[in-house]
Amino acid sequence: xxxxxxxxxxxxxxxxxxxxxxxxxxxxxxxxxxxxxxxxxxxxxxxxxxxxxxxxxxxxxxxxxxxxxxxxxxxxxxxxxxxxxxxxxxxxxxxxxxxxxxxxxxxxxxxxxxxxxxxxxxxxxxxxxxxxxxxxxxxxxxxxxxxxxxxxxxxxxxxxxxxxxxxxxxxxxxxxxxxxxxxxxxxxxxxxxxxxxxxxxxxxxxxxxxxxxxxxxxxxxxxxxxxxxxxxxxxxxxxxxxxxxxxxxxxxxxxx
Amino acid sequence: xxxxxxxxxxxxxxxxxxxxxxxxxxxxxxxxxxxxxxxxxxxxxxxxxxxxxxxxxxxxxxxxxxxxxxxxxxxxxxxxxxxxxxxxxxxxxxxxxxxxxxxxxxxxxxxxxxxxxxxxxxxxxxxxxxxxxxxxxxxxxxxxxxxxxxxxxxxxxxxxxxxxxxxxxxxxxxxxxxxxxxxxxxxxxxxxxxxxxxxxxxxxxxxxxxxxxxxxxxxxxxxxxxxxxxxxxxxxxxxxxxxxxxxxxxxxxxxxxxxxxxxxxxxxxxxxxxxxxxxxxxxxxxxxxxxxxxxxxxxxxxxxxxxxxxxxxxxxxxxxxxxxxxxxxxxxxxxxxxxxxxxxxxxxxxxxxxxxxxxxxxxxxxxxxxxxxxxxxxxxxxxxxxxxxxxxxxxxxxxxxxxxxxxxxxxxxxxxxxxxxxxxxxxxxx
Ligand SMILES: Nc1ncnc2c1ncn2[C@@H]1O[C@H](COP(=O)(O)OP(=O)(O)OP(=O)(O)O)[C@@H](O)[C@H]1O
Ligand SMILES: [Mg+2]
Numbered sequence: 001x002x003x004x005x006x007x008x009x010x011x012x013x014x015x016x017x018x019x020x021x022x023x024x025x026x027x028x029x030x031x032x033x034x035x036x037x038x039x040x041x042x043x044x045x046x047x048x049x050x051x052x053x054x055x056x057x058x059x060x061x062x063x064x065x066x067x068x069x070x071x072x073x074x075x076x077x078x079x080x081x082x083x084x085x086x087x088x089x090x091x092x093x094x095x096x097x098x099x100x101x102x103x104x105x106x107x108x109x110x111x112x113x114x115x116x117x118x119x120x121x122x123x124x125x126x127x128x129x130x131x132x133x134x135x136x137x138x139x140x141x142x143x144x145x146x147x148x149x150x151x152x153x154x155x156x157x158x159x160x161x162x163x164x165x166x167x168x169x170x171x172x173x174x175x176x177x178x179x180x181x182x183x184x185x186x187x188x189x190x191x192x193x194x195x196x197x198x199x200x201x202x203x204x205x206x207x208x209x210x211x212x213x214x215x216x217x218x219x220x221x222x223x224x225x226x227x228x229x230x231x232x233x234x235x236x237x238x239x240x241x242x243x244x245x246x247x248x249x250x251x252x253x254x255x256x
Numbered sequence: 257x258x259x260x261x262x263x264x265x266x267x268x269x270x271x272x273x274x275x276x277x278x279x280x281x282x283x284x285x286x287x288x289x290x291x292x293x294x295x296x297x298x299x300x301x302x303x304x305x306x307x308x309x310x311x312x313x314x315x316x317x318x319x320x321x322x323x324x325x326x327x328x329x330x331x332x333x334x335x336x337x338x339x340x341x342x343x344x345x346x347x348x349x350x351x352x353x354x355x356x357x358x359x360x361x362x363x364x365x366x367x368x369x370x371x372x373x374x375x376x377x378x379x380x381x382x383x384x385x386x387x388x389x390x391x392x393x394x395x396x397x398x399x400x401x402x403x404x405x406x407x408x409x410x411x412x413x414x415x416x417x418x419x420x421x422x423x424x425x426x427x428x429x430x431x432x433x434x435x436x437x438x439x440x441x442x443x444x445x446x447x448x449x450x451x452x453x454x455x456x457x458x459x460x461x462x463x464x465x466x467x468x469x470x471x472x473x474x475x476x477x478x479x480x481x482x483x484x485x486x487x488x489x490x491x492x493x494x495x496x497x498x499x500x501x502x503x504x505x506x507x508x509x510x511x512x513x514x515x516x517x518x519x520x521x522x523x524x525x526x527x528x529x530x531x532x533x534x535x536x537x538x539x540x541x542x543x544x545x546x547x548x549x550x551x552x553x554x555x556x557x558x559x560x561x562x563x564x565x566x567x568x569x570x571x572x573x574x575x576x577x578x579x580x581x582x583x584x585x586x587x588x589x590x591x592x593x594x595x596x597x598x599x600x601x602x603x604x605x606x607x608x609x610x611x612x613x614x615x616x617x618x619x620x621x622x623x624x625x626x627x628x629x630x631x632x633x634x635x636x637x638x639x640x641x642x643x644x645x646x647x648x649x650x651x652x653x654x655x656x657x658x659x660x661x662x663x664x665x666x667x668x669x670x671x672x673x674x675x676x677x678x679x680x681x682x683x684x685x686x
Pocket of ligand 1: 085
């Protein structure tokens with residue numbers, strides 16, 4: 001059984017069909033890529049799967065259980081972690097607090113612990129903190145743990161967002177343009193982090209990218225989305241040589 | 257911060273030197289300094305007022321005397337300097353390093369004991385200070401209650417970042433519930449007839465009255481929370497404002513609590529230790545909550561709700577729980593309030609009360625326990641001190657608020673964690 005299965009999913013924004021008859025199957029531990037020009041509907045697919053929108057048609061199954069109609073926090077707790085295209089961070093919180101927060105659904109001390117500082121709460125908070133530190137180390141920002149997030153440079157903020165998504169203990173991680181706006185140095189580091197995360201945590205990754213170079217290097221299978229429809233699917237070679245993909249990307253510098 | 261930049265360099269180093277010497281003294285040293293001051297006032301206050309030609313010990317740091325009789329200004333200033341400034345500045349300096357070692361020893365022995373000692377000392381200071389006059393005692397009690405009210409509203413308006421106007425309504429629910437409870441069970445009066453239970457039980461069962469008040473306020477809060485937090489959007493401000501007016505007019509029309517005439521002769525259960533203990537409990541529990549990961553979820557919801565949702569935070573539940581929690585404490589504060597004044601009427605819980613509480617929250621600082629304490633204490637005392645100015649009081653206080661909003665839009669001490677362990681730990685020499 002595939003880890004994530006999307007069947008004939010469509011979504012309309014008013015009269016605009018943003019996603020049309022979309023299908024996807026991801027096996028555990030696989031890295032998949034999704035490319036496509038601006039406005040193709042890539043982020044919409046992420047938002048549909050993570051529960052921000054509800055699909056007009058079709059079904060989404062995670063481990064065989066349908067996600068349609070569930071709230072984002074429930075879907076996240078079931079093992080779907082994600083980052084956002086335009087960073088969504090909590091401006092008054094520290095780096096460590098960001099990662100700790102993503103453990104919310106795994107907290108067992110209840111309101112009693114929250115109000116009275118019971119031993120159970122103290123123990124659990126310490127565990128959460130340790131876990132958060134290890135994730136921050138994994139993405140290479142452990143030394144910034146106590147900084148307010150806004151004081152961090154952009155690249156580091158992206159890494160914190162990644163660590164935060166990992167703290168939800170996802171089985172599959174959705175990354176929406178993780179290298180957007182990065183210089184070549186930061187880009188290379190981010191790709192290393194994605195590889196490291198994949199290797200060490202053994203999770204499946206679904207990656208949206210604008211830069212073909214990144215998806216080509218990281219992903220086993222790539223889909224190309226144009227106007228809400230998949231026009232090509234296959235290995236990076238196949239995609240690269242597909243005339244429809246070349247046409248869709250014609251005149252764009254982003255190609256290679 | 258901006259002000260520091262405009263200072264000349266030597267002044268800046270002077271200021272920072274002072275700040276450094278302050279920072280090196282443990283909290284215990286300051287408490288000892290203030291204790292010295294209140295003791296000095298207790299034993300030398302009267303002879304000194306005679307010597308300086310003052311009619312009596314200035315009740316609220318001489319503000320009333322100064323405003324009413326300007327010719328007494330020099331005497332009042334001299335009094336304040338000798339009784340307050342000298343011991344508070346001298347004692348911490350003299351005994352600072354000894355006390356710092358003591359604090360260190362205590363901290364390693366048992367932080368809980370250290371907290372208890374600090375609180376005991378604080379209580380001693382407050383009770384000695386309030387002992388001078390009944391007016392001081394009343395002001396102190398109302399100030400402590402204002403801390404609970406302000407902090408609980410800060411949970412909603414600061415930590416959660418919504419705008420709620422319902423606090424006077426919660427206060428009213430708590431005040432009336434607790435009053436009806438004590439009047440019915442422990443008082444022979446015209447409204448509820450003879451006491452139902454032996455009167456000596458009253459003080460022991462009074463916590464139940466307060467908790468019931470809190471629970472009723474929280475139940476009232478459900479009526480706001482369910483429609484307001486169903487969807488994203490700014491319904492809360494309007495619904496909570498309506499709630500405040502509805503509660504007031506319902507009580508006005510309830511004959512069994514004597515409508516607009518209000519309830520009086522509540523038993524005298526709320527002495528200083530009672531208010532002090534409830535205030536400490538409220539600050540402790542609320543601070544525990546807002547510093548837990550469960551409570552920090554409020555900040556996440558405020559700063560980016562979509563991200564909170566995607567990080568497994570049940571945003572609706574988070575908001576509702578926090579809202580009811582805040583209403584509960586406002587209800588408790590209302591019960592205390594009714595038993596301090598021993599009289600309540602619905603008119604107390606109107607838009608003016610709302611303005612007062614909102615001012616304390618925004619003046620003191622959003623998302624901060626320190627801020628709420630500072631806001632509640634400073635505006636309570638200022639409100640009393642400026643009383644002789646009558647109508648001008650209502651010009652000066654709003655002006656002050658506007659100034660704070662201009663220079664510090666989130667309040668004096670905003671977004672600061674209240675870390676008790678750090679507060680009671682010994683200070684390192686820099
Ligand atoms: N909330 C919304 N309401 C209405 N239309 C929307 C909404 N979100 C997206 N759209 C539209 O749906 C289409 C797909 O948008 P989407 O953000 O999914 O594109 P994308 O592939 O992620 O593009 P980009 O590469 O720029 O991020 C666009 O035409 C966009 O304008
Ligand atoms: Mg997008």
